[in-house]
Amino acid sequence: MTSVLVVEDESFVRATVTSALRFHEYDVVASASSSAEAIEAFRLHLPDVVLLDLDLGAGPTGVDIALGMRRVRPEVGIVFLTSFEDPRLLDSRLTNMPERCAYVVKQSLEDTAFLAAAIDGCDEGGQIPRVNLTASQAETLRLLAAGLSNEEIARLRVVKVSAVEKTIRRTAEALRLGKVEHTNQRVALAREYYRMAGFGRGTS
């Protein structure tokens, strides 16, 4: 039986996923809600596969946790279970993902059997989903959605305000959010970000 460690900070999702995996006859050895708990449980149980949430709050991301676990046990299977349609939307520096890992977007999960398939096939690796944005567009979009002004974004990214404006325009084009009457483009972009990050339904 494949032993699995579930790392997820939302208690409802954690409980649901755990019971679903048990239903599919996986040995869920432990579940953890933070990076500290995750590493501790991992060292204790050394599971075959870890099901990891990408966003664990402040500090290291799920990707960092996975890297840390691989340093302890290189053959461990990694399945990311996240609401982000692209890891760069959480942290634009997450361009290099660990090798041999599966990436499952919660919103696209229709059946728990799909999760089971991801666990079984995680060693073969899988496609990391990418939205149609460059890393700098993703970063600008994230900062914009966090409520920063163009000046603040320019300061943080050490570029000119005009460059930020240009990036925002390009981002809108890439996301096909051209000018629509009665819609503020900035609001539309933020909404789209939150949709891609799985925080809401966003625009209809």
Place this chain on the structure above:
Amino acid sequence: MELRNLAPRLPRAILGLTWREHIGGRWAVSLVGFFVVTPVALLAAFTDVRVANAQQALQWAAISSASLAVMGGVWLLAAVTVLRNRNERPVPIWLVVLLGVTSGAARSATVVVLANQVGTLDSSGQLWPLLATRMATGAIQLGVGMPFLAVALSVLNRYRSERSRLLEQQAELVRRQSEELGASRALRDALADPVLRRLRELADRLAENSSTVPDIARDVRGQAHELWATSVASGGGIQVRFRQVLTASLGYQPLPIAAAFLFWLPSAFLSLIGRESIQAGVISSIAGTVVLVTVFMLGNRITHLRPNLGPLIFILGNLIGGSLAVMTALWFAGDRDLATEVPLILTSAVRLTSITLAVSLVEGAVRQSELVILRLQEGIDSREVELRSQVQQRAQLAKEVASVLHGVVQGRLAVAQRSSEDSAALARQALNEGIELLSASSVTTAVTAAQLAREVSEPWLPLIEVDIRADDGIIPAERVRDVGDVLEECLSNAFRHGAASRVDVELRQQEQGWLLIASDDGSGLGEVTRTGLGTSLFDAISGNDWSRKDLPGGGCQVTVQLSTD
């Protein structure tokens, strides 16, 4: 005597302001007057000697000693009677002038009368005019010299007490600051948490039907009012009365002192040379003063150009200036045979040097104290600014919590109270909304560097060992986020790209802000030269003032300057 041993320690003793133990209190004037003026007076006494033979020299020595004893007797009498009766009250300046005038006149009178008795008075003229002249010059010398010393010493004493007052104030500020910091960091405990707990309690009571909606509304109103009061009342700061103290204590002005000194000098010349003719004395003292001032100004100029020669030029200038001044004075007094006056010239020069040395030491001590106090004051000012901003943040949070209570919860409760049906459900909704808003309320507060470093690195500890060394200082609220971001970036870089297992974080407080040094044991920079999002974050936050390098034993070190101006 031990003067040579004392000399190196003397300036430090003055600059360290430890004189009060020896000369403080009401004895200061008399004792210091005695110890500073006595060698001077002694020298002056011997300049009176026209040594013809050993017997004459002995006579003059006896006369000088007797005159000094009379002067000391006047001081002792004054100290025992007048000054002592004033208890701890400060001695007024007129009393010091009076003491100087009396003792100076008494000393000169003793010299003239005794010299007249033994017949060694270097005068063929009448006794009474000479006695009057010498008493007047003696009175002027000490009448001006003693108050000057007294003023300088009292300024030093004031500085000393002001310094200890400022040190106490600083300690108090540090204490209050750490208290405020504790309060800021425990904002949830101090302000938001009790309110949150109370709201949850009220919600429970409502659910159990053990409390009515109007009761709950009253409760919330009370809490909101209390918080408003907190947010308004906590704006005060500490008033520093430093400037008033400084103005009050500083009768010290270099110009009046210089003027007093110059005024005193002619009278000194008068006593030196003008023993036969007042007219010759006045002319010679003016000429001598002009020469002396010229030499001083020249010395000043040289010192300005070659500062490290300062002390040497000072002493040489005094000796040369003093000799030249006395020679000039003698010349104008009609004594053209300078070769016979060498002992007089030399002793006068030494006398002058000792006086100016004493004056400049006192002045240096005053200036040094001034600097110490100004630095203390600056430190206190900057701490006060920090403290004020902390107090303001707390007030801001109190206001924020109060406005949630007042604007949201209380408003909704009022609606719930008026609603005939579903009153309890509406009230519950109001309370829940308050709980939600308060849970999310976030005000960034100032934090100690060590605390911030611990908070940022804490989630990384399972992955990477972090060793923190931070100076005891505070990172102001508006920079907390930036410093936190930079540190986070350092940690994640070390872990992700360097595969490090340990990072040493050092936060050094500097004049303009903080220096962050993160050294890891990872794979080093290697080929990593590309600029990424992390480097642009360093650029943005440090204003391009950062660097990174490979460490000799492996790993890499990132140094980021974080200004807080």
